[in-house]
Amino acid sequence: MTRRPSVDQAVGLLEGELRAGQRALADLGTEDVWQAFLRFGRRLFDVSEAPDGDGLLFQYGTYSFDGPPTFTVDLTRQFQICDADGDHDHYMQVHCEVRYGTGPALEALGSFNSWFFHDAGDDLEEWARELTELSAWTTVRTVTPIEIRVFQEQV
Template identity: 40%
Template sequence: MKHAIAAAGEIASRLVEARDHDEPALAWLVEAARELSFVEFDVPEEADADGWLFQYGPVSWLPEPTFVVSVVRQLEVVDADGEHESYVQVQLEVRYDVDDDLAAVGPHSQWWFPGGGTSFDEWLDDVSRAAVWAGLESRSPRDRVAVEDAV
């Protein structure tokens, strides 16, 4: 059954709430993304209508300085005529207090779309091997959340 895109944020939030927040951050994020990948949404049949983004870096939109590691699912929203209207992005985030070491890491982003020659599982394996995780292993996340945005 395909779910309405409008339900994506709620579905992701339920997945996040059900996961063990004592689990190591890497495993938590990768497995939450894997679980979300099993949910089908009512998107157009085009390859770029349902994509994924792995990103990390210092952010300035939160009240305190924060370093965020996230896996984002981007879903295309179309109007009644099937024309592109917008995207909904559901972000699975692990948030850390930022310090000089994390600030120096800088931003990174890596997209994945179906049909690009790499399977989702292979891409997710690459995410789990990203160098950023070595610098985060000994740190405790401040928060683990699901966030929905329209872009």
């Protein structure tokens, strides 16, 4: 039986997938980041068996969280963390933010989000395919990121 990694290892595993091609984050394109995130998303972790215990989020929009407005694709893995009794305590999110700056083509995309949950009966590959068939993906994948950030937060 293969042992699943713990949630505490998630950031390091995502960073490892991003570095798999031996390139610096600054040298990665949108498609490189997406493929790394999908490899990370296929890996199963030691988490709660709740239907929302392990989810992937694809979202984009123009945001100004910590500076001027920037079009951002946020690829997130969310884990439900339970207390000693097995009850929900909080969520841990591991983010891979891909920032692009601004421009009319990006701003015209508006905002969007889509969730995938392991153990919910959906197919990860189908979810990924549907996202890359969005017209917005055609625009985003041709733009060079200005920054890629990986971090985790408790929510």
